[in-house]
Amino acid sequence: MAINQKRRLLVLGSLLTTPLAPKLLVRDSRAQGWPSRSIRFIVSFAPGGLTDLYARAYGDYIGQRIGQPVIVENRPGGGGLIGADQVAKAAPDGHTFLFTISSTIVPSRVLYKKVPFNADKDFTFISAMGVGPLPLAVHRDVPAKDAKEYIALARTKSINMGSYAPGSTPHMIAQQMNKLYGTRIEVVQYKGEAPMWQEVIAGRIESAIGSYAACGPHIRSGAIRPLAVSTPLRSPGLPDTPTFIEQGFDAPVFRVRGWIGMLAPAGLSREIVDRISRLVADGADTERMRQLYTQFGIPDKPTSPAAFESLYREEGPIWVAIARELGVTVD
DSSP, rough: OHHHHHHHHHHHHHHHSSTTTTHHHHHHHHHOOOOOOEEEEEEEOOOHHHHHHHHHHHHHHHHHHHOOOEEEEEEEOOOHHHHHOOOOSSSSSEEEEEEEEEHTTTTTHHHHHHOSSOOOOOOOOEEEEEEEEEEEEEEEEEEOEEEEEHHHHHHSSSSEEEESSSSSSHHHHHHHHHHHHHHEEEEESSSHHHHHHHHHEEEEEEEEEOOOHHHHHHHHTSEEEEEEEESSSOTTTOOOOOBTTTTTTOOOGGGGOOEEEEETTTTTOOOHHHHHHHHHHHHSSSOOOOOOHHHHHHHHHOHHHHHHHHHHHHHHHHHHHHHHTTTTTOO
């Protein structure tokens, strides 16, 4: 027994004298001392949308579990690039995380001439969170009652469609409609969903596409009317609103699902990744989060880091291909 213990001590001593020892010690100390101060959740869009809602709900839960405050900071602008770049350049010490949408991370490389980060190298993938079906909704005075009537109307006159970010689902759908059906849809970009839906309610733009989490209350009040739902399945919150596919629209842009991602700077230790991802998974099973998912018709629970990275690698090229096919650019 004494010989085995001595042998283990000799092995440990040899490891600590190798060139890797400083890195191992730094990694261990960061994980063991985490968190040493408040944590920041950087949301790359304005308050009020689903991205912000996720960050605040998970922030409250995680803060209670780790005994440190989680501060949510909204950094809108540049289609989410401003907030994402801030996190990409932050220290990988487990005190800064990003909440953003798929278009910020994936098709941005096609949309912009210059992106200030490399999504393949500059982030650690923590969890992808579902957005649920995204309704196309119009101001109550717009005469269209379904997607086909909307397209017929947009052939005869210019119609504005709100988009919560360049390269997002509404942006791509509008461009696809213009290309396939000769519509005259003008895309109006906003720094998040909340200001976008307020413009539809006020009648300053005719239509928008966004999450049921953000537009559901306005649909229930009668201020806006849903015409169709993107993604293959109907929204549980809008069981009477058919999908685009059910209405005869079968282009890939009407099928692909976006996501909201929680990411960290590249180089975050595996120990911290595992701990924060477990906290996210545990948080999804709380009564508050179950009610949120049910209320907003979101069927998917947050993924593991490995599943998120796999989703990024497999579906990312589809979004890039759609952007390239449509020739969608921002600058």
